Amino acid sequence: MSAEQETAAPQPKPPLQVLYCEVCTFPPEYCEFGSSLSKCKEWLKDEYPDLYDRYYSEEALQAKMGTMSMEQQTKLEQDAAKKEAKAEAKADAAKKKKLASQVLIKRIQRQKNKYVTAIHGLEAFDIDLKKAAKLFAQTFATGSSVTKNPQGQDEIVVQGDVSDEVLDMIREEKGVLKGVPEANVELIEEKKKKGS
Amino acid sequence: MGRLSAIPLEYAHLRSPSTESRVMFKKFQPSTDISGQTAVKSSVQRSIRAGILSNWKIDSDTFESIWPKKENITLVKCRDHISIYALHGVPLFFQHFEGPFYPTLRLLHKYPFVLPTVRVDRGAIRFLLAGAHMMCPGFTSKGGSLPPAEEALPAETPVAILAEGKEHAIAIGITKLSTEDIKKVNKGVGVEVVTHLGDDLWALQKV
Numbered sequence: 520m521s522a523e524q525e526t527a528a529p530q531p532k533p534p535l536q537v538l539y540c541e542v543c544t545f546p547p548e549y550c551e552f553g554s555s556l557s558k559c560k561e562w563l564k565d566e567y568p569d570l571y572d573r574y575y576s577e578e579a580l581q582a583k584m585g586t587m588s589m590e591q592q593t594k595l596e597q598d599a600a601k602k603e604a605k606a607e608a609k610a611d612a613a614k615k616k617k618l619a620s621q622v623l624i625k626r627i628q629r630q631k632n633k634y635v636t637a638i639h640g641l642e643a644f645d646i647d648l649k650k651a652a653k654l655f656a657q658t659f660a661t662g663s664s665v666t667k668n669p670q671g672q673d674e675i676v677v678q679g680d681v682s683d684e685v686l687d688m689i690r691e692e693k694g695v696l697k698g699v700p701e702a703n704v705e706l707i708e709e710k711k712k713k714g715s
Numbered sequence: 716m717g718r719l720s721a722i723p724l725e726y727a728h729l730r731s732p733s734t735e736s737r738v739m740f741k742k743f744q745p746s747t748d749i750s751g752q753t754a755v756k757s758s759v760q761r762s763i764r765a766g767i768l769s770n771w772k773i774d775s776d777t778f779e780s781i782w783p784k785k786e787n788i789t790l791v792k793c794r795d796h797i798s799i800y801a802l803h804g805v806p807l808f809f810q811h812f813e814g815p816f817y818p819t820l821r822l823l824h825k826y827p828f829v830l831p832t833v834r835v836d837r838g839a840i841r842f843l844l845a846g847a848h849m850m851c852p853g854f855t856s857k858g859g860s861l862p863p864a865e866e867a868l869p870a871e872t873p874v875a876i877l878a879e880g881k882e883h884a885i886a887i888g889i890t891k892l893s894t895e896d897i898k899k900v901n902k903g904v905g906v907e908v909v910t911h912l913g914d915d916l917w918a919l920q921k922v
């Protein structure tokens with residue numbers, strides 16, 4: 520790549536604010552290539568009617584074909600329909616998977632008499648982790664926060680051994696802790712690995 | 716960190732065919748493919764900053780607003796020698812082995828001028844989004860475009876890939892041939908895609 524430097528501007532150039540589709544996350548001009556076109560269109564029509572006209576009006580559709588042949592365009596539309604059906608099937612599967620997700624409550628020994636309780640997997644049941652952490656903090660009057668495990672996944676870490684109590688709260692669907700079937704919760708113990 | 720502009724020869728043997736021929740963030744699963752996050756030494760941060768400033772088309776004031784000097788970036792180590800660099804949990808740029816630094820597509824959307832551009836025709840879009848590398852004819856057909864001869868890009872140049880009729884970049888890639896050769900040869904892979912709309916890096920909005 521050429522290493523040419525542009526003459527230093529005295530002011531930073533402001534970032535472009537690109538709109539992203541709330542349904543498929545693409546810039547709306549690319550929704551037609553995603554797997555949720557009809558939902559994307561609905562969203563855009565409601566939220567940005569002017570953009571909707573720009574992308575989906577009769578003229579826009581004509582212009583959009585660009586250098587593509589009629590045949591290619593038809594293929595594209597068929598693909599879009601197929602993709603959408605596939606995505607719906609996938610969403611169904613995701614729902615099933617959710618019902619099969621595990622919540623792990625880990626009792627972890629940090630020092631001889633010091634334990635923490637890590638709760639992993641609540642987000643699979645659409646539970647807001649921050650709110651849940653706050654609920655634990657209030658309930659146990661102790662430190663409780665959302666942290667990342669080494670895999671970069673969020674989990675809640677509560678100071679102290681409160682694993683049984685957390686299990687009870689999930690069972691009783693306290694506060695935000697709703698919708699986790701009891702059978703999907705597992706209590707485990709993690710021994711301290713190295714001396715400190 | 717030595718040369719930052721291209722994958723140095725001494726690493727060429729490390730690029731296994733399997734990682735080279737596939738799109739980097741296909742079947743990339745954060746839960747298993749991220750091995751950890753670490754702080755970056757300030758001397759290394761300085762050298763990354765210098766490398767980016769000399770390779771991207773960006774002035775230091777604008778880059779300062781993306782990554783302020785007083786802020787520390789985090790290295791997110793991934794499988795296959797992919798390094799993602801994040802600021803406050805937001806991925807900003809990434810690197811494969813000691814190769815060039817690529818902005819994430821979301822960062823490129825904010826600052827579209829940082830990379831030179833090439834354009835594929837509409838017919839190529841669905842292949843690109845399915846994870847294919849881009850063949851020369853996609854750029855040389857009527858709907859595609861390449862820089863004119865006087866602004867030709869050499870092989871191994873990171874580029875923003877635009878698409879016919881679209882305003883925003885669809886992908887980021889690296890030229891496998893010079894843009895003049897893409898025009899001349901007009902067959903085979905012209906640009907390898909490193910990240911595209913909807914891939915697993917696109918999905919990784921926070922680390």
Ligand SMILES: [Zn+2]
Binds near residue numbers: 545
């Ligand atoms: Zn969409």
